[in-house]
């Protein structure tokens with residue numbers, strides 16, 4: 241018996257490679273998280289910005305709480321089963337009237353995880369729509385394995401390598417319009433992208449990237465696992481603890497280590513390394 245998702249949503253995930261929208265919390269609650277993030281951002285600007293956007297759940301309580309939100313974890317459990325861990329997270333903040341975009345890509349490409357059946361909840365802390373650069377998915381593309389990505393390192397492309405899958409047929413593309421407090425969930429192999437923010441306000445989304453089932457192995461580099469539910473067994477498992485307060489020194493050290501490991505994994509064999 242699923243905990244949160246309907247049979248139709250679970251079928252949609254398997255057929256199309258994503259589900260959207262899913263209600264997680266009220267708009268007011270989401271705005272509360274946004275305000276806590278913006279306060280933390282003001283207090284610790286070097287630790288929450290476009291160059292330092294990875295794994296904020298290891299240093300800041302608002303992101304840690306989102307990473308453990310029961311509705312999000314229930315939805316993940318409906319798709320992955322009762323034992324899973326969190327591999328990492330990314331804060332995707334698109335500032336107003338900027339050119340930053342995300343090209344067509346599959347998350348699994350550089351993560352070095354096997355099997356590639358993991359998934360990412362993306363939680364909207366502001367509205368996410370056509371004007372401010374919501375995500376767009378290509379349904380059914382999680383079925384064909386990892387496709388070839390061109391590594392462009394384009395200036396405004398906010399992906400690590402500016403990786404892009406060329407020559408796609410976009411006729412069936414679906415835009416994921418979310419209100420604050422809703423989320424989408426996408427499969428590790430679903431091809432997706434997002435356009436620049438042409439609105440006058442920030443577009444803030446938080447990606448729990450990704451939840452992986454017990455048994456999933458890190459085949460490139462090392463990663464640290466944050467247990468989420470059940471009993472998770474991963475080869476060479478090193479577990480992370482939760483921050484007790486913003487910038488809790490132990491958590492900050494864990495975040496530094498996790499981010500270094502990520503850079504090692506995500507840029508393995510790359511021509512260039514960027515700051516994020």
Ligand SMILES: O=C(O)CCC(=O)C(=O)O
Nearest residue numbers: 332342347362434445447
């Ligand atoms: O936030 C965005 O615009 C893109 C996010 C993304 O590509 C992802 O969560 O996998």
